[in-house]
Structures are given as C-alpha cells and as structure tokens.
Amino acid sequence: MKAKTRxxxxxxxxxxxxxxxxEIRDLADRLAAQSEALIFPAFLELSSPSxxxxxxxxxAAAPREILVLPYFLTQGRHVQEDxxxxxxxxxxxxxxxxxxxxxxxxxxxxxxDLLAELLKV
Numbered sequence: 782m783k784a785k786t787r788x789x790x791x792x793x794x795x796x797x798x799x800x801x802x803x804e805i806r807d808l809a810d811r812l813a814a815q816s817e818a819l820i821f822p823a824f825l826e827l828s829s830p831s832x833x834x835x836x837x838x839x840x841a842a843a844p845r846e847i848l849v850l851p852y853f854l855t856q857g858r859h860v861q862e863d864x865x866x867x868x869x870x871x872x873x874x875x876x877x878x879x880x881x882x883x884x885x886x887x888x889x890x891x892x893x894d895l896l897a898e899l900l901k902v
Contacts, residue, residue, distance in 0.1 A: 785817060785818055785819045785842070785844070786844055786845045786846075787817070787818040787819070787844055787845065787846055787847075787848065788818060788819045788820075788821060788839035788840075788842060788844040788846070788847045788848070789812075789816070789818045789819065789820050789821065789847075789848045789849075789850060790821050790822075790823050790832065790835050790836060790839060790847060790848070790849045790850065791805065791808065791809050791812065791820060791821065791822050791823065791850050791852055792823045792824070792825060792832055792835075792849060792850065792851045792852060792853075792864060793805040793822070793823070793824055793825070793852045793853075794824065794825050794826065794827070794853065794859065795824030795825055795826045795827035795828040796827055796828065797827055799828075802824065802827075802828040805822050805824070805852070806822045808822075808852075809821065809822035818848070819839065819842050819844065821835040821836075821838050821839050822835065823835035823836075825859055825863060825864065832849075832864065832867045832868075832871075833867060833870075833871060836871050836875075836880070840875060840878060844878065845878070845879075846878065846879045846880075846881065847878060847879070847880045847881070848881050848883055849864070849868060849880065849881065849882050849883060850883045850885075850886065851864055851882075851883075851885040851886065852885075852886045853885045853886060853887060854885075854886065854887035855885070855887050856885055856887075856888070860885045864882065865882060868880055868882055
C-alpha cells in the first residue's frame with residue numbers, strides 16, 4: 782500500500798449541535814476512504830479539533846504538503862480573514878511543510894451542476 786504523503790484539512794464552521802459536527806467528521810471519513818490523501822476534519826469554532834489542532838495532527842503524519850479546504854458556501858469574513866490568519870501562523874511555525882489554502886467549497890464550478898441535478902425532481 783502506497784504511503785499517503787498529502788494531508789487535507791477539511792474546515793467547517795462548527796456548531797453547538799454535536800450532530801452537525803459529527804456530520805463533518807463522517808464526511809472526512811468518507812473522503813479519506815476514497816482519497817489518496819489523509820483527511821482531517823477541523824472546526825473554526827464551537828467544536829474540536831480546531832484548525833490548529835488538525836494541522837498538528839496532520840504534521841504528526843509527516844506529509845509533504847497540507848492542503849486546506851474551507852467547507853463554506855460563501856466567502857465571508859471567516860474565509861477571507863480568519864482562516865488565512867490561522868494558516869499564516871502555522872506556516873510561520875512550520876516553514877518546511879507547504880500549507881496551501883484551496884478555494885472555499887462554494888466556489889467550485891461543479892457545485893452548480895450538482896445543484897441542477899438535485900433539482901431535477
């Protein structure tokens with residue numbers, strides 16, 4: 782079995798409703814089963830692991846790079862400011878491992894196709 786050398790941090794907002802947080806953890810598990818990357822769920826607030834904690838977990842697996850996917854539909858303050866600030870702090874602390882911020886989920890052009898398919902009732 783080939784070693785996984787890429788880590789992905791899947792960032793959700795976080796919720797006071799634990800069932801909602803568990804949905805994100807379950808999604809990360811399903812993605813990990815289909816991916817050649819290690820997948821780590823993270824939450825901006827209200828749940829754990831935090832983004833910083835998830836990056837630490839990923840670093841313990843010794844990846845060559847860490848990709849960060851904000852699982853947000855729009856580019857509000859969290860996507861534009863909060864997440865990049867946390868990542869910049871981690872990148873400064875661990876300059877030997879590239880940490881790359883991907884576009885937020887809602888910006889993916891395939892999302893329109895998925896929604897159109899779901900609306901075909």
